Amino acid sequence: MTLLGKIFTVMIFMMSLLFMSFAIMVYATHKNWKELVTAEETGLLAQNRIKEGTITELRNEQNEILNNLARERAARRAALSVLETKVSQSAQMVTQKQQELDRLNVALGEAVQQVKSAHEQLAALVAENAALKVENRDVQIARDANYAQMIVMKDKVNSLDGDMKNLTERASQLNEQVSRYKGILDRRGLSVDTPIDLIEPDLQGFISAVSNNEFVEITLGGDDGLIPGHEFHVFRDRTYLGKVVIKKVAPNRAVGQVIKETSRGVIQRGDRVATKLS
Missing domain, CATH: 1.10.287 (Helix Hairpins)
Structure with missing residues (x-):
């Protein structure tokens, strides 16, 4: 109560x-x-x-x-x-808590916005990652293709190196042959510019007839490889008599004209002729 x-x-x-x-x-x-x-x-x-x-x-x-x-x-x-x-x-505490709650709500809103932005960035990164995976796969495929092509090219290079080595050796051999051939051409008074048709074959024969010591007939002909323009040295034993130039060619004989500037004696029937002096 x-x-x-x-x-x-x-x-x-x-x-x-x-x-x-x-x-x-x-x-x-x-x-x-x-x-x-x-x-x-x-x-x-x-x-x-x-x-x-x-x-x-x-x-x-x-x-x-x-x-x-x-x-x-x-x-x-x-x-x-x-x-x-x-x-x-x-x-007062409620007011403070309300203010703190308001701040937390604002922070929560900002955090939600940040999370949303982070999700958008994550989605963009996921898409970019997928694109990079595709690009990486394409690059890897291209790399594998390039690697396979490189292996093929390497094999080709090795083959070419072998061919180059063989060609180098062959070139060295050819250079040696060219040097020998050049020496031979120099000894015979020829050059690389001399027409092939004018290069006399290495032949030896005899004078079969003489006309006025100007024209001679020799025992060699077209069957032996002679053509007009070839020159022969004329000699008797060890005596050099001069040179003749072929003017007409038959299968088994040829007619030549004596080159007066080289004449050193009278040419007779039976004298020897040769394209090269040994």
Whole structure:
């Protein structure tokens, strides 16, 4: 029961006593009022004293209750002040938490945006990675093809190196042959520009007829490889007589004209002729 309820209870109790007193007084009108009033134990005076004592006690109890009520109210006000302080602090904390929550929401929004951007970048990187894989595969295929081609080319290079080595050796041999041939041409008074048809074969024969020491007939002909323009040296034993140049060729004989600038004697039948002097 609260303090206010106790107060109401005491007041009801006091009013009950008061009405009971009125009832007794009404009842006493039918009796000896003096005896009723002056009786030591049952008289109204005695009862009044008893009631006054009771009222005094009740007043004292009421005062005590009021004092207790005042103390309780003070305590409640103090507690209410403390609670209000706590409520104010809690409100401040709620405000701070709300501000912090707002900041966290903003940070969360930024984080979500960053995650979204990261997902987009990841998707772009995945696509780029797929493209790079395809490109890498194409590059690898091209590399394998190039490697296979390189192996083929290397085999060809090795083959060409072998051919080059053989050709180098052959060129060296040909250079040696050319050197020998050049020496032979130099010894025979020929050059690389000399027409092949004018190069006399290595032949030897005899003079078969002489006409006025200007034209001679020899025992060699076209069957021996002679053509007009070939020259022969004429000699008898160890005596050099001059040179003749072939003017007409038959299969088994030829006619030549004596080159007067080289003449060193009279040419006769039976003299020897040769394209080269040994």
